[in-house]
Amino acid sequence: MEMFEELLAEWGFWFLPLQALAVALTAPVPPFPSEPVVIASGAYAADGRLSFWAVLGFTTAGCLLGDLMLHLMVRFQGLRLIYRWRWGRRLHRGILRASIRAGTASTVVGLLLLRWVPGGRSASMLTSAMIRLSWPRMIPLLVLGALIWSLWLVGLGYITGTTTGLPPWASTLFGIGVGTLVGSLIALAWTRRRRGGTQVEMEASSAD
Secondary structure, X not given: OHHHHHHHHHHHHHHHHHHHHXXXXXXXXXXXXXXXXXXXXXXXXXXXXXXXXXXXXXXXXXXXXXXXXXXXXXXXXXXXHHOOOHHHHHHHHHHHHHHHHHOHHHHHHHHHHHOOOOOHHHHHHHHHHHXXXXXXXXXXXXXXXXXXXXXXXXXXXXXXXXXXXXXXXHHHHHHHHHHHHHHHHHHHHHHHHHHHHHHHHHHHHHHO
């Protein structure tokens, strides 16, 4: 957290545009560590060192920009690269089959839910690009997805800071712990659901 405080002190207001850039890069480069920084910003907003609405606005803008960038990259160029490998062609066919079975409305809802799983933000954009989701449905997915993702992470730090009275660094660690736990539980539920769906399909095929 010392690095965070140093950046905040050195960059001042410009720290938030820098954070937005980090959030944008997290979409095409998932290992880029923007989530802890966003949670920390929420904690520092609770401490009064940053504006909550400014943090939320810059985070949402960065998330929206990064998601759109990844979607466009895969939609117009990435598929050509993916199709060079057999696993890429199989992945594309599998995603298309799942999308058709679920229906368009369920697919959009599923892509929003997928964002809660660790790495799900990038996965949802990759999937939407590979199934070529129509723009009338893609735009709400982008906007709602960015807003929900940002509210969740900023809120983790802010609510922890305002309810526990802990210093910002402790609120950040606590928020990261809660976020990791919730993400793990959602990932577990998602995995069980997919296994259950696969089992039903296998039983139906055997019956036929």
